[in-house]
Amino acid sequence: MKLKDIFKVALVGTAGWIGGSIAGPTGKKIGTALGSSLISGGAAGGQSGGGSMVAPPNLSRFMVGGDRSRPAGSNRDIPDAAPAGAINQEWEYRLNRYLTRRKYFEDVT
Numbered sequence: 001m002k003l004k005d006i007f008k009v010a011l012v013g014t015a016g017w018i019g020g021s022i023a024g025p026t027g028k029k030i031g032t033a034l035g036s037s038l039i040s041g042g043a044a045g046g047q048s049g050g051g052s053m054v055a056p057p058n059l060s061r062f063m064v065g066g067d068r069s070r071p072a073g074s075n076r077d078i079p080d081a082a083p084a085g086a087i088n089q090e091w092e093y094r095l096n097r098y099l100t101r102r103k104y105f106e107d108v109t
Contacts, residue, residue, distance in 0.1 A: 008039045 012035040019031020 008036075011039055012036050 012032055015035030015038075016028045016032035019034070020028030023030070
């Protein structure tokens with residue numbers, strides 16, 4: 001017995017039980033029919049037996065510039081990007097200027 005058959009029996013039985021508890025014998029018949037139609041390989045939507053296959057979506061139109069990856073920290077292909085060394089020098093200069101002024105004002109007061 002396949003796993004699919006076990007699930008089919010369980011689903012059809014559960015659908016029949018729910019239909020029977022809600023609407024009596026008529027509901028049990030409807031629930032059983034509905035459960036079996038969901039599992040069977042019909043034209044509308046079963047997974048078994050010769051149905052149509054769904055094609056995966058084509059996402060290539062959303063891929064921008066994915067031909068190669070840049071190594072981390074590399075900005076040579078980015079227009080108007082400042083080199084990392086220049087940014088580091090600028091921050092060091094600002095920090096030294098701040099510390100020098102702070103020391104000057106501490107000595108004055």
